[in-house]
Amino acid sequence: MRWVEHDPMEILASVRLCIAKAFDKAIADGFNVDSGLKAIGLTNQRETTVLWSKSTGCPLHNAIVWMDARTSSVCSFLSIARFCSSLVAVLLWKLEKELPGGKTHFVETCGLPISNYFSAVKLLWLMENNDDVKAAIKKGDALFGTIDTWLIWNLTGGINGGLHVTDISNASRTMLMNLKTLDWDKTTLETLGIPAGILPKIISNSEVIGKIGKGWPIPGVPIAGCLGDQHAALVGQACRKGEAKSTYGTGAFILLNTGNELVKSNHGLLSTLSFKLGPTAPTNYALEGSIAIAGAAVQWLRDSLGIISSASEIETLALQVDSTGGVYFVPAFNGLFAPWWRDDARGVCIGITRFTSRYHIARAVLESMCFQVKDVLDSMHKDAGETGKVKNEKGEFLLRVDGGATVNNLLMQIQADLLGSLVVRPADIETTALGAAFAAGLAVGVWKEDEVFASGQRIKTSTIFRPTLSEEQRKKKVNSWCKAVERTFDLADLSI
Numbered sequence: 001m002r003w004v005e006h007d008p009m010e011i012l013a014s015v016r017l018c019i020a021k022a023f024d025k026a027i028a029d030g031f032n033v034d035s036g037l038k039a040i041g042l043t044n045q046r047e048t049t050v051l052w053s054k055s056t057g058c059p060l061h062n063a064i065v066w067m068d069a070r071t072s073s074v075c076s077f078l079s080i081a082r083f084c085s086s087l088v089a090v091l092l093w094k095l096e097k098e099l100p101g102g103k104t105h106f107v108e109t110c111g112l113p114i115s116n117y118f119s120a121v122k123l124l125w126l127m128e129n130n131d132d133v134k135a136a137i138k139k140g141d142a143l144f145g146t147i148d149t150w151l152i153w154n155l156t157g158g159i160n161g162g163l164h165v166t167d168i169s170n171a172s173r174t175m176l177m178n179l180k181t182l183d184w185d186k187t188t189l190e191t192l193g194i195p196a197g198i199l200p201k202i203i204s205n206s207e208v209i210g211k212i213g214k215g216w217p218i219p220g221v222p223i224a225g226c227l228g229d230q231h232a233a234l235v236g237q238a239c240r241k242g243e244a245k246s247t248y249g250t251g252a253f254i255l256l257n258t259g260n261e262l263v264k265s266n267h268g269l270l271s272t273l274s275f276k277l278g279p280t281a282p283t284n285y286a287l288e289g290s291i292a293i294a295g296a297a298v299q300w301l302r303d304s305l306g307i308i309s310s311a312s313e314i315e316t317l318a319l320q321v322d323s324t325g326g327v328y329f330v331p332a333f334n335g336l337f338a339p340w341w342r343d344d345a346r347g348v349c350i351g352i353t354r355f356t357s358r359y360h361i362a363r364a365v366l367e368s369m370c371f372q373v374k375d376v377l378d379s380m381h382k383d384a385g386e387t388g389k390v391k392n393e394k395g396e397f398l399l400r401v402d403g404g405a406t407v408n409n410l411l412m413q414i415q416a417d418l419l420g421s422l423v424v425r426p427a428d429i430e431t432t433a434l435g436a437a438f439a440a441g442l443a444v445g446v447w448k449e450d451e452v453f454a455s456g457q458r459i460k461t462s463t464i465f466r467p468t469l470s471e472e473q474r475k476k477k478v479n480s481w482c483k484a485v486e487r488t489f490d491l492a493d494l495s496i
Contacts (some may be wrong), residue, residue, distance in 0.1 A: 002069040002334050003495060005062035008050050011147065012154055019046070019217045023443060039208070039444045041225030042437030043232040044147040047050045047124040051133050051198070052150065054143045057159045060132045064122040064353070067251070067292060069334040070126050070158045071116040072343050072492075076104065103419060109178045109185045111262075111271030113341055120175035137195060144198040146170045157213040165209060166200040168283075169231035172273045177202065179262055179271065181261050182283065205231070206277040206439040224440030229432045230255055231275050231287070235439060236431030238453045239274075241284070244380065246373050247432070248405035250295035250452065251337075254376045256287045256384055263287055267379035268339025277442055277449060287383055289338035289376025291399060293331035294369045295405045300333070302387045315408045319362035326351040328484035329364040336488065339379040346491035352482050370415040371481045373399075377419065398422040398464075402431040409465075417469035418477070427461040 017458040023033055032356050047066035050084045052059045064070070103114045112118055123144060126133045136142035145153065148321060153162035171177040171184075176194065178185040185197055203209060209223045227235065239247040241259030262285045264271055274284035298314050299305045308314055330336075332345035349361065377399070399421055406412060406429050416423040428434065438452045469477075 002067075004065040004068040005493065006048065008052065008059040008063050008150055011063070011150070015151060016216065024219060033218070037094075037221055038446055039222040039224035040212075040218075041232075041440030042151060042223060042436070043227050043228075043229050043432050043436040044149060044170070046146060046170055046228040047117060047119050047122075047142070047229065047306070049119045049126070050145050050147065050150045051123070051142055051144050053128055053136055053141050054164075055141050055159065057154070060136055060142065061126055061130050063150075064126070067296075067334070068122065069116055071121040072335070077142075102364060106175060106188055107271075108171070109188060110175050111179050112173075112175050114175070115337075115338060115341065116174040116335075117292075118173060118230070120192060120194070123174075127194075128363065129410055140197065142198045143200070145200050146174070148228070149200045152223060152226065153179055155212050155216060160213070160430050162213075163210045164200045167203055167205050167226040167228070168276050169228040169273050170226075171202045179273070179285070181277075188342040190363065191217075195294075196380075204276040204279045205235075205318060206281070206443045210444055215372030216475060222444065223325060223440075224443035225436050225441075227436055227439055229273060230437030231273065232439070233432045234274055234286070234404050234435065235277075235452070236433070238424070239403060240399065240453055243400070244377070245400040245402060245431075246257065247402065248411070250294065250296045252291040252369060252373055252403075254289045254291075254373060254380065256380050258285050258287060258384060261285060262299040263383060265379070265383045267384055268341055269376070269379050269384045270338065277439060284312040287380055289327040289380060291369075291372045292335065292337045293333050294372070296330040296333075297329070297365045297368060298371055299332070301362065308364065312423050314362050314366065315410045317359055317365050318410055320359040321357070322449055323360075324364040324367060325360040325362045326353070326365040326480075327355065327356055328481055329368045330488050331360065331365070331485050332369050332488040335492070337484070338376050340485065342489055344490050344492040345488040346401060348484060348487050348491075350487060351480075366411050367373075367414055367418075367460075367484065369405070369411065370418045373415060374418050374478070387456075392419060398424050400426070401414065401425050402429050404429070411464045412463075416465040416467045418467070418474060420467045420471065420474055422467075425463045425465070
């Protein structure tokens with residue numbers, strides 16, 4: 001079982017340092033911070049869960065990160081006898097046994113299946129297993145939030161009047177927000193036994209939230225934009241209705257903007273929010289496919305196997321061969337997310353022969369990211385039809401991409417080959433930060449929405465990868481990949 005935590009105080013320290021260094025650089029480049037800085041936007045890693053004391057400002061426990069798997073037993077709905085010591089396991093077992101839908105019981109309201117991915121089960125785990133959390137909730141001294149909430153509360157004053165808020169994109173990833181009302185779902189809270197008093201107020205993605213308080217490098221500057229990282233990238237990529245993007249980082253996340261329509265998935269995707277760019281602005285919804293392990297598999301090659309000494313080496317290594325030699329690697333290190341949603345899956349590497357080398361394995365790791373993205377996009381197209389297949393002016397299908405891993409040209413070419421579509425990489429791949437800046441600028445009138453979504457010029461400066469693989473080759477590889485994925489099922493050893 002994998003536990004992944006962050007120190008919330010270390011996160012605050014890193015944000016303080018980041019702000020200071022960013023403005024040092026801006027000043028060095030000739031930017032007048034005093035007159036030119038209108039507002040800041042914030043974007044964050046979603047689902048990561050923090051509880052803290054509102055009287056002291058101290059965390060009650062380390063932040064539980066989105067990829068943390070300590071709640072796997074809670075979400076697996078296995079024998080109640082095995083987990084009878086956990087109140088949460090009893091509760092979720094009852095959901096499986098007594099409520100319609102079982103694992104999908106809350107999908108109708110929040111769009112999400114019960115999974116260790118989302119914040120609610122992390123919160124439940126803390127409520128059951130941490131005495132400090134129990135005591136603080138009983139005294140009315142506990143506050144819950146994802147990383148955006150923790151940062152905004154501290155940036156706007158902390159124990160001296162800090163604002164306890166979250167935006168709709170982060171709230172939509174907790175499993176507790178109603179996608180239609182854009183508020184906490186009372187029935188869900190009652191069912192799970194979560195007190196509403198610990199939850200933050202939900203706001204839009206683009207509005208003046210509050211001002212940065214004393215003790216920070218830029219006191220008095222408005223915070224005017226807040227989005228979860230993948231939603232920020234959607235804005236940064238200027239994705240209108242019917243347009244999709246894929247972000248490649250530790251995981252990979254594909255979002256398709258479905259406009260004002262809340263599309264229900266029948267193929268393993270999540271119904272979620274795209275963005276709401278103002279308190280009175282229309283709500284844009286999305287279909288999302290979340291992949292747990294993408295760039296993290298490269299880190300595994302580096303840190304656990306020692307095959308590479310830095311992440312950037314994988315491209316050079318993989319280019320030493322022109323194929324994987326029949327090797328398929330499925331990084332189900334702690335289960336598979338979309339479109340499979342198999343907590344019982346574990347990683348496999350198959351097709352190995354006497355002649356398999358580290359070059360083949362490196363290439364198979366890159367291919368694994370692209371196969372997973374294709375799985376999600378195929379499901380997305382089934383749910384959204386032609387709406388999910390974005391075309392350029394020549395009628396060619398395309399996928400917009402961003403994130404740190406997209407600097408790898410081989411990865412992007414493999415993606416184009418496996419999709420049989422164009423892959424469009426913008427000149428600036430850090431579109432998550434760009435989206436947060438756009439949201440903040442919209443709120444304070446720096447630009448208008450039409451200017452933000454005028455993406456034509458940005459497409460012209462992008463790098464475009466075109467498929468070179470034949471349809472026959474593509475189908476053969478995809479069929480082998482699907483067989484490899486099936487081999488991962490039911491391999492979890494829950495005694496570990």
